[in-house]
Amino acid sequence: MNAHAAIFPILIPLIAALLQLASRHLGLSVQRGIGLSAALLGILSAVWLLQLADGGSILVYALGDWAAPVGIVLVADRLAAGMALLTALLAGASLLYASGGFDKRGRHFHPLFQLQIMGIQGAFLTGDLFNLFVFFEVMLLASYTLLAHGGGLARSRASLSYVVLNLAGSALFLIALGLLYGTLGTLNLADVALRLQTAEHDIALARLAGALLIAVFALKAALLPLSFWLPHTYAAAGAPVAALFVIMTKVGIVAILRVQAIAFAPSPTMADLLTGWLTPLALMTVLFAALGALVATRLRYFAAWLVLASAGTLLIAPAHAQADITAAALYYLVQSTFIGAAFFLLAELIAERRGEVADAIQSGPSFQSPWLAMGFFIAAITAAGLPPFSGFLGKLMLLASLRETAAGAAIWIVLLTAGFLIIVALSRTGSRLFWQHNPQTQALATPATPWQSVLAVLLLIAAGPLLAIFARPVTDYAARAATQLHAPGAYVNGVLGTSGHLIVREARP
Amino acid sequence: MEAIVATAIGILTACGIFLMLRARTFPVVLGLTLLSYAVNLFLFASGRLMLDAPPLIRAGARYTDPLPQALVLTAIVIGFGMTAYLLMVALRAMAETGDDHVDGREKS
Numbered sequence: 260m261n262a263h264a265a266i267f268p269i270l271i272p273l274i275a276a277l278l279q280l281a282s283r284h285l286g287l288s289v290q291r292g293i294g295l296s297a298a299l300l301g302i303l304s305a306v307w308l309l310q311l312a313d314g315g316s317i318l319v320y321a322l323g324d325w326a327a328p329v330g331i332v333l334v335a336d337r338l339a340a341g342m343a344l345l346t347a348l349l350a351g352a353s354l355l356y357a358s359g360g361f362d363k364r365g366r367h368f369h370p371l372f373q374l375q376i377m378g379i380q381g382a383f384l385t386g387d388l389f390n391l392f393v394f395f396e397v398m399l400l401a402s403y404t405l406l407a408h409g410g411g412l413a414r415s416r417a418s419l420s421y422v423v424l425n426l427a428g429s430a431l432f433l434i435a436l437g438l439l440y441g442t443l444g445t446l447n448l449a450d451v452a453l454r455l456q457t458a459e460h461d462i463a464l465a466r467l468a469g470a471l472l473i474a475v476f477a478l479k480a481a482l483l484p485l486s487f488w489l490p491h492t493y494a495a496a497g498a499p500v501a502a503l504f505v506i507m508t509k510v511g512i513v514a515i516l517r518v519q520a521i522a523f524a525p526s527p528t529m530a531d532l533l534t535g536w537l538t539p540l541a542l543m544t545v546l547f548a549a550l551g552a553l554v555a556t557r558l559r560y561f562a563a564w565l566v567l568a569s570a571g572t573l574l575i576a577p578a579h580a581q582a583d584i585t586a587a588a589l590y591y592l593v594q595s596t597f598i599g600a601a602f603f604l605l606a607e608l609i610a611e612r613r614g615e616v617a618d619a620i621q622s623g624p625s626f627q628s629p630w631l632a633m634g635f636f637i638a639a640i641t642a643a644g645l646p647p648f649s650g651f652l653g654k655l656m657l658l659a660s661l662r663e664t665a666a667g668a669a670i671w672i673v674l675l676t677a678g679f680l681i682i683v684a685l686s687r688t689g690s691r692l693f694w695q696h697n698p699q700t701q702a703l704a705t706p707a708t709p710w711q712s713v714l715a716v717l718l719l720i721a722a723g724p725l726l727a728i729f730a731r732p733v734t735d736y737a738a739r740a741a742t743q744l745h746a747p748g749a750y751v752n753g754v755l756g757t758s759g760h761l762i763v764r765e766a767r768p
Numbered sequence: 769m770e771a772i773v774a775t776a777i778g779i780l781t782a783c784g785i786f787l788m789l790r791a792r793t794f795p796v797v798l799g800l801t802l803l804s805y806a807v808n809l810f811l812f813a814s815g816r817l818m819l820d821a822p823p824l825i826r827a828g829a830r831y832t833d834p835l836p837q838a839l840v841l842t843a844i845v846i847g848f849g850m851t852a853y854l855l856m857v858a859l860r861a862m863a864e865t866g867d868d869h870v871d872g873r874e875k876s
Contacts, residue, residue: 440836
């Protein structure tokens with residue numbers, strides 16, 4: 260049974276989606292039941308996978324029992340298992356929130372949500388680059404429809420540009436894969452890594468393929484010249500959908516981390532592919548996002564800019580290819596995902612209480628909701644990176660690990676400046692939303708918020724303090740995952756086996 | 769043959785990108801379609817171009833690489849589905865904004 264652990268995070272949402280489609284006549288409560296049970300099972304299976312992966316060996320699952328590099332494999336190392344658990348937890352909280360009534364606003368919300376989870380889990384777990392493309396498409400197709408869920412002008416507009424952009428990105432992805440297959444004759448990541456270490460291929464073409472691949476991942480991760488789509492898309496999506504979308508930028512970041520660590524870093528010709536340009540662009544992304552947060556006029560946009568800021572911060576890590584920096588980045592990734600999602604949900608709950616003004620960052624009708632104010636306060640402190648919560652720890656570890664690097668001073672200046680700008684923006688936002696009341700607007704009756712939504716928001720916000728309390732086990736795991744990631748020999752051997760090196764390729768014209 | 773295929777891919781890509789940069793949704797959809805044709809041809813060519821050879825390995829016989837054909841098949845199916853969805857989104861955006869501009873409105 261343990262041998263099959265790697266496929267469960269993908270199979271459970273798929274089966275749930277099929278069951279939900281089959282049972283759509285039985286009403287929404289049945290679909291909710293199936294969805295929430297699947298989310299719970301997903302969390303359990305991810306915990307199981309994480310425990311297995313933490314044993315230190317690379318779990319390889321050959322689909323259809325065709326061995327790599329000919330067949331497609333799922334690979335669960337510590338990083339993949341950790342990301343699977345993060346996805347399952349975030350999806351559970353988002354689904355819980357959506358069960359409070361958001362799922363009524365359009366059709367087929369539940370099956371699409373499950374398919375989106377399946378795509379994300381597959382993208383984290385696959386060990387084959389073409390399979391990664393397929394899971395990206397599963398994830399994107401579900402996200403296109405989820406983005407439009409609920410309807411409205413803003414969502415139609417955002418959908419159009421988001422779909423066109425991602426279709427162009429997919430075309431670029433396929434070109435990169437074609438180039439890679441044409442030069443190396445394989446698309447299995449471990450096999451690609453092995454072949455890049457020999458000099459029997461066209462180096463210029465392989466570098467071009469690698470750069471295109473990174474460009475596609477950077478589009479998903481919203482690196483600066485490719486990040487203009489993010490704020491209005493995420494702001495247009497419904498709250499629980501946007502909360503799940505937070506992990507999609509992380510898919511791009513983890514893909515860059517993995518390809519760089521496994522395939523590029525050990526290769527003599529590819530090792531410097533990310534050097535010199537990724538870190539400056541990431542820093543510019545952080546500054547851009549901080550300025551965006553400063554001028555945001557609505558809380559949803561503000562949340563989207565925060566997501567962009569954390570994506571930029573994380574993108575500093577891959578180019579350094581150092582285990583301690585990656586470990587700090589992984590901890591930062593976990594906490595920023597939860598808090599980013601929490602902000603989107605908070606934005607909707609606050610908007611519901613302010614009538615016409617909704618989530619605009621200006622004075623509005625007064626509303627009494629101590630738990631909401633407290634929740635916003637905790638989330639804001641975490642997002643700003645102030646003590647005592649996990650945002651502070653994440654930023655501190657990242658800064659400490661980056662201090663010795665060549666660009667350390669520049670990184671410190673940019674991160675601290677951006678952090679200051681975000682603190683200013685957060686305190687302005689919080690005081691306008693909660694303390695400034697416009698006496699000309701009438702106070703509204705507080706709407707009854709469904710308990711599911713309240714619980715989901717509280718759980719996500721609790722991640723801030725909890726990740727600070729349990730920082731030791733989480734950072735230890737992140738350190739082990741990073742060490743494993745940056746020793747790619749074990750990954751390659753685990754996937755190809757010791758005999759994998761002997762597979763002889765025919766000479767190609 | 770290489771020159772013909774390469775030229776075809778180049779022309780398709782150029783036309784695709786030109787159309788994608790237009791301001792109306794319909795040319796953009798056409799441009800993406802042309803681009804996906806170019807990409808599919810490119811992917812197909814990544815297994816090297818062979819004439820009169822089946823994608824089957826038999827003793828002593830010439831064969832062509834079957835993997836890119838499988839990849840192209842997957843890419844075609846995905847691209848087709850995505851284009852169909854994009855058309856629906858474009859129609860819906862046009863119905864809601866009364867305009868087929870990609871930003872949802874003319875610049876006034």
